[in-house]
Amino acid sequence: MRLKVKENITLWRNEGLIAYVALGFLCTFFMEVNALLPYYLQQSIFFETLMSYMAFNTLFSLALSEIFFAMLVVICHNTKLEKITNSILQELHKRIMQGSFIISFLCFGIFLFCVMAFCIGSLTINNNYYGKHVINFACPFVLFLSFPYLIHKGITILCTLLKAFPKHKIHAAIIILLIIAAAIIIPGIFNKKQKMTITIDKEKYHAIEQKTKIKPEKYIEKKINDININDIK
Structure with missing residues (x-):
């Protein structure tokens, strides 16, 4: 178990993923400092930097x-097509791992900042603001760290079950059609x-x-929603 953990840490370091922990920590720190500045000096660059690396839609599409x-x-x-498909699968899994680990380590960096801020804040004021965020970012850290393995394990189990059926090709084709339908319908549901x-x-x-x-x-969104389309000329 200890050897496996060391191997993973070495892999993450070689891939440059550990740097995202520092990026998550520093961006969160600068966001908090930025919030204390006068409004005319405040910038959203640190928040936008974090969000630019958290490619949730890309990760969903890859899965x-x-x-x-x-x-x-x-x-x-x-x-022969199976060999080509297997190589595509390996590349997709690699990309899912990269995307998941980047989000995971960013969340871990934010988690570390919230732990530090909570510990410091507990010494001076009775405030659980950062305490809540410790939990909020610990959960996605664990979730996205395990996401590639969960996807891979789920696919392996699904393929094993399908091959046990006499007409497994038909069942696989039905699942493909469902995936295509999901790719079309789901964005429509959440993109109204x-x-x-x-x-x-x-x-x-300000x-x-x-x-x-x-x-x-x-405020602006409410004003727009209150507009009566019939009154527009």
Whole structure:
């Protein structure tokens, strides 16, 4: 067990993944410092940096693709196409591991900062703000660290079960069709709103926030939702 842990740590270090722990920690630290600055000096660069590495949609698409090609292997058993499909599967799994581990180690860096801030804060004030975030970021750290193994294990079990059926190729084809349907339907369910980006003066942004006591984004969104389409000329 100890040898396996050492092997994993060596692999993560060689892949440069340990650096994402430091990135998560430092970005969170600078985000907290940034929140203490006057509004005209505040920047969102550190938050945007973290989010740019947390490619959840890409990870979801890669997982669906891995299941898709695993079903192709079941259908194309003992053919030349199986070799090509297996090489694609290996590459997909490698990309899933990279994406998952980056998110996981970023969350671990944020987790470490929250632990440090909670310990320091506990000495001065009775505040559980960072205590809640310790749990919030410990869970995704564990989840995304194990995500590639869970996907791989799930696919292995699924393929083994399918091959036990006499008409396993038909079942695999049905799963492929379900994956295609999911790839089309799921984005439609969670993509009913159109995102839009607007740019406003920082002074005006701060003034809206001070007067409404809510984020200007929410205030503007409410104003847009209150618009009666029939009144627009």
